[in-house]
Amino acid sequence: xxxxxxxxxxxxxxxxxxxxxxxxxxxxxxxxxxxxxxxxxxxxxxxxxxxxxxxxxxxxxxxxxxxxxxxxxxxxxxxxxxxxxxxxxxxxxxxxxxxxxxxxxxxxxxxxxxxxxxxxxxxxxxxxxxxxxxxxxxxxxxxxxxxxxxxxxxxxxxxxxxxxxxxxxxxxxxxxxxxxxxxxxxxxxxxxxxxxxxxxxxxxxxxxxxxxxxxxxxxxxxxxxxxxxxxxxxxxxxxxxxxxxxxxxxxxxxxxxxxxxxxxxxxxxxxxxxxxxxxxxxxxxxxxxxxxxxxxxxxxxxxxxxxxxxxxxxxxxxxxxxxxxxxxxxxxxxxxxxxxxxxxxxxxxxxxxxxxxxxxxxxxxxxxxxxxxxxxxxxxxxxxxxxxxxxxxxxxxxxxxxxxxxxx
Amino acid sequence: xxxxxxxxxxxxxxxxxxxxxxxxxxxxxxxxxxxxxxxxxxxxxxxxxxxxxxxxxxxxxxxxxxxxxxxxxxxxxxxxxxxxxxxxxxxxxxxxxxxxxxxxxxxxxxxxxxxxxxxxxxxxxxxxxxxxxxxxxxxxxxxxxxxxxxxxxxxxxxxxxxxxxxxxxxxxxxxxxxxxxxxxxxxxxxxxxxxxxxxxxxxxxxxxxxxxxxxxxxxxxxxxxxxxxxxxxxxxxxxxxxxxxxxxxxxxxxxxxxxxxxxxxxxxxxxxxxxxxxxxxxxxxxxxxxxxxxxxxxxxxxxxxxxxxxxxxxxxxxxxxxxxxxxxxxxxxxxxxxxxxxxxxxxxxxxxxxxxxxxxxxxxxxxxxxxxxxxxxxxxxxxxxxxxxxxxxxxxxxxxxxxxxxxxxxxxxxxxxxxxxxxxxxxxxxxxxxxxxxxxxxxxxxxxxxxxxxxxxxx
Numbered sequence: 033x034x035x036x037x038x039x040x041x042x043x044x045x046x047x048x049x050x051x052x053x054x055x056x057x058x059x060x061x062x063x064x065x066x067x068x069x070x071x072x073x074x075x076x077x078x079x080x081x082x083x084x085x086x087x088x089x090x091x092x093x094x095x096x097x098x099x100x101x102x103x104x105x106x107x108x109x110x111x112x113x114x115x116x117x118x119x120x121x122x123x124x125x126x127x128x129x130x131x132x133x134x135x136x137x138x139x140x141x142x143x144x145x146x147x148x149x150x151x152x153x154x155x156x157x158x159x160x161x162x163x164x165x166x167x168x169x170x171x172x173x174x175x176x177x178x179x180x181x182x183x184x185x186x187x188x189x190x191x192x193x194x195x196x197x198x199x200x201x202x203x204x205x206x207x208x209x210x211x212x213x214x215x216x217x218x219x220x221x222x223x224x225x226x227x228x229x230x231x232x233x234x235x236x237x238x239x240x241x242x243x244x245x246x247x248x249x250x251x252x253x254x255x256x257x258x259x260x261x262x263x264x265x266x267x268x269x270x271x272x273x274x275x276x277x278x279x280x281x282x283x284x285x286x287x288x289x290x291x292x293x294x295x296x297x298x299x300x301x302x303x304x305x306x307x308x309x310x311x312x313x314x315x316x317x318x319x320x321x322x323x324x325x326x327x328x329x330x331x332x333x334x335x336x337x338x339x340x341x342x343x344x345x346x347x348x349x350x351x352x353x354x355x356x357x358x359x360x361x362x363x364x365x366x367x368x369x370x371x372x373x374x375x376x377x378x379x380x381x382x383x384x385x386x387x388x389x390x391x392x393x394x395x396x397x398x399x400x401x402x403x404x405x406x407x408x409x410x411x412x413x414x415x416x417x418x419x420x421x422x423x424x425x426x427x428x429x430x431x432x433x434x435x436x437x438x439x440x
Numbered sequence: 441x442x443x444x445x446x447x448x449x450x451x452x453x454x455x456x457x458x459x460x461x462x463x464x465x466x467x468x469x470x471x472x473x474x475x476x477x478x479x480x481x482x483x484x485x486x487x488x489x490x491x492x493x494x495x496x497x498x499x500x501x502x503x504x505x506x507x508x509x510x511x512x513x514x515x516x517x518x519x520x521x522x523x524x525x526x527x528x529x530x531x532x533x534x535x536x537x538x539x540x541x542x543x544x545x546x547x548x549x550x551x552x553x554x555x556x557x558x559x560x561x562x563x564x565x566x567x568x569x570x571x572x573x574x575x576x577x578x579x580x581x582x583x584x585x586x587x588x589x590x591x592x593x594x595x596x597x598x599x600x601x602x603x604x605x606x607x608x609x610x611x612x613x614x615x616x617x618x619x620x621x622x623x624x625x626x627x628x629x630x631x632x633x634x635x636x637x638x639x640x641x642x643x644x645x646x647x648x649x650x651x652x653x654x655x656x657x658x659x660x661x662x663x664x665x666x667x668x669x670x671x672x673x674x675x676x677x678x679x680x681x682x683x684x685x686x687x688x689x690x691x692x693x694x695x696x697x698x699x700x701x702x703x704x705x706x707x708x709x710x711x712x713x714x715x716x717x718x719x720x721x722x723x724x725x726x727x728x729x730x731x732x733x734x735x736x737x738x739x740x741x742x743x744x745x746x747x748x749x750x751x752x753x754x755x756x757x758x759x760x761x762x763x764x765x766x767x768x769x770x771x772x773x774x775x776x777x778x779x780x781x782x783x784x785x786x787x788x789x790x791x792x793x794x795x796x797x798x799x800x801x802x803x804x805x806x807x808x809x810x811x812x813x814x815x816x817x818x819x820x821x822x823x824x825x826x827x828x829x830x831x832x833x834x835x836x837x838x839x840x841x842x843x844x845x846x847x848x849x850x851x852x853x854x855x856x857x858x859x860x861x862x863x864x865x866x867x868x869x870x871x872x873x874x875x876x877x878x879x880x881x882x883x884x885x886x887x888x889x890x891x892x893x894x895x896x897x898x899x
Contacts, residue, residue: 142669149674149676149677149680152676152679152680153676153679153680156679157676157679160676188671189668189670190667190774191667193667193668193775194774194775195776201774354808357808358811358812359501360497360498360501360636360812361497361498361501362497362500362532362533362536363497363532363536371808372808406535410528410532413528414496414497414528415671415673415677415694416497416671
């Protein structure tokens with residue numbers, strides 16, 4: 033499969049050292065996926081260097097029908113024709129990424145900025161060299177950095193947080209209003225510091241996970257009324273998001289696949305994409321890799337959506353010019369949107385069983401078109417952005433900066 | 441996008457004149473005399489040539505917005521303290537126009553952006569050259585401390601102006617801007633001020649209702665800009681951007697947010713938006729202020745001298761109160777909003793909601809309007825039709841209100857508006873050059889003088 037390719041790894045991976053594996057069959061009480069030599073099991077991960085945690089659940093490989101049948105109520109043309117897609121095993125977030133998790137990332141801004149500055153200055157200014165030498169963890173972090181390949185940008189501080197947090201800011205509410213680029217950078221950061229590879233789901237993987245074996249409009253059946261038990265949508269959300277995981281999960285234990293925050297996936301939005309797919313295609317081959325800034329695909333519907341827009345097959349699309357309309361700066365922020373439509377958009381993370389090669393890592397983590405690259409470069413150059421390498425040394429380097437009082 | 445008629449601006453302006461002549465006793469009269477206002481020559485569909493002064497993110501966007509107004513607009517000249525910023529801003533503008541207009545738009549873009557090297561003016565004196573380069577309108581988007589001399593120069597040269605807020609960082613600066621604003625009226629020049637809430641339907645509708653008495657007499661307003669921290673540019677960042685170590689003046693101009701002579705502190709630079717809404721609703725400016733503030737988290741040398749939090753209680757002439765809070769700290773409770781409470785109800789102004797015993801009113805609109813575009817649409821429409829248009833009076837009044845708040849938190853004392861506006865403490869530099877010493881310099885540990893409540897003299 034093209035998606036898996038050869039194992040060219042940034043980080044040495046041995047199943048035994050990684051989260052989410054069991055060598056013995058964990059039994060029926062645990063949702064597990066049997067591989068040749070081991071079992072994929074659910075796990076909880078603390079984000080290194082922070083107080084936030086997240087929970088991943090294994091999803092077995094299999095094949096399913098992507099899209100909806102013509103007979104489905106509220107169906108849109110872009111959901112067909114249906115195509116059989118083969119999906120490889122993965123772990124996926126039990127819940128949408130919460131503010132607790134995303135704010136742990138946002139909180140790195142000052143540290144990223146300081147590290148970027150010190151790395152530049154330590155070979156040019158004596159004072160910076162001394163500063164670095166006095167902090168062994170920081171020195172080690174710089175010395176062991178390979179290339180700029182690991183560089184990840186941190187979202188900038190919120191300009192007007194009362195907009196961003198309008199639908200809620202509690203730690204257990206889903207994080208929203210970030211751009212797809214920012215969500216991708218989050219998965220890169222998380223991958224770097226945990227040593228496991230996280231990314232956004234592809235559109236086909238997302239729907240496979242949402243359906244959890246079902247062929248109905250919703251994972252719970254065809255009756256939109258039943259969404260009450262499974263999702264937060266326009267009629268029951270009371271104008272805000274709700275704690276992730278507070279409604280019933282689907283058959284694979286995933287919460288909020290219908291409603292609450294809509295979720296970024298990796299794909300570009302193309303209304304006729306499915307008609308161009310061969311049957312029995314792999315999820316990896318089915319991806320519409322973006323070549324433009326927008327539209328990109330958002331799945332699952334949100335607290336702002338009608339039940340029909342929360343169906344498993346329903347596809348929404350991003351619209352950057354509308355969603356960052358009142359951003360007063362140029363370039364507009366590569367990390368944050370400014371309009372209400374975006375306050376319904378968040379994301380969920382996925383970890384493929386088979387590690388990704390370097391080429392795939394770049395595709396799923398980095399700025400994928402020139403415009404985003406340029407906008408990010410401009411912001412960094414103006415001192416209105418922060419970037420550093422995300423690897424396993426990073427949390428210790430950040431801790432060292434904090435302990436020394438260099439940052440808060 | 442429907443154009444907001446500029447007549448919507450007139451009521452608040454007239455209201456301001458009415459109340460300020462009634463209120464300002466002694467001290468300097470803030471009001472402009474309407475009889476002196478000259479109608480400008482309508483520019484009709486003629487080409488309007490624009491100079492952008494201050495080429496950061498905000499200025500670049502403001503230029504893009506000016507170019508997006510109806511009619512023939514050309515970016516003609518650019519100025520910035522640093523040449524690299526001009527180059528970057530030009531690249532970004534070209535790129536944005538290309539993205540907006542699509543492929544094959546090279547000719548249109550070449551018409552709209554005509555800034556050859558000899559009309560790119562770098563350095564602290566670049567603004568005057570840009571003003572004198574044959575333009576009709578000047579966009580001022582440099583740090584606030586530069587505003588009074590640059591605004592004066594633009595008006596003296598007979599240019600229409602779009603200026604970012606705030607309009608000054610000290611009382612002498614406010615007085616200079618007010619005087620130049622009056623001169624603009626006499627010369628028939630149009631001036632827009634970047635307090636974009638005045639061009640946002642949700643605010644226009646809500647404030648109008650409050651002024652008409654929707655919640656009775658307003659006894660209390662509460663205004664907030666509590667948010668996370670902003671960018672900071674260290675000496676290393678400067679080196680990284682420009683390839684050499686900065687002089688002290690270069691460093692401060694680049695890291696302008698943290699020096700009072702450039703920024704005015706965040707209560708002035710940012711929180712002015714919310715304070716301005718309260719003044720707008722009350723149709724008055726406060727006569728008194730007392731407050732507290734300090735530097736709790738931003739204590740490192742690169743954070744210069746400004747506070748990271750202020751809380752001020754202002755008193756209006758009718759005895760009512762404005763409570764104001766602004767804070768730049770992450771991890772804290774955050775809110776950017778304005779509220780009012782009156783004898784007959786309450787209002788959540790920023791969310792367009794009015795609540796009275798007899799019912800609730802909620803602003804709603806099908807359309808999303810970009811207020812930053814709208815403020816340019818309105819200004820350019822006025823210039824083309826030759827209508828009087830001058831937002832300086834309320835812009836200057838709100839600037840002074842925020843400065844009064846800063847004076848109150850820095851000094852820890854109860855201060856009166858009349859004393860504040862007449863203060864002769866001028867914090868601007870003696871000489872504008874990168875070789876000159878800025879008005880504040882660091883001690884041997886790299887720390888800058890920081891205000892001390894109870895000790896610092898502000899008037």
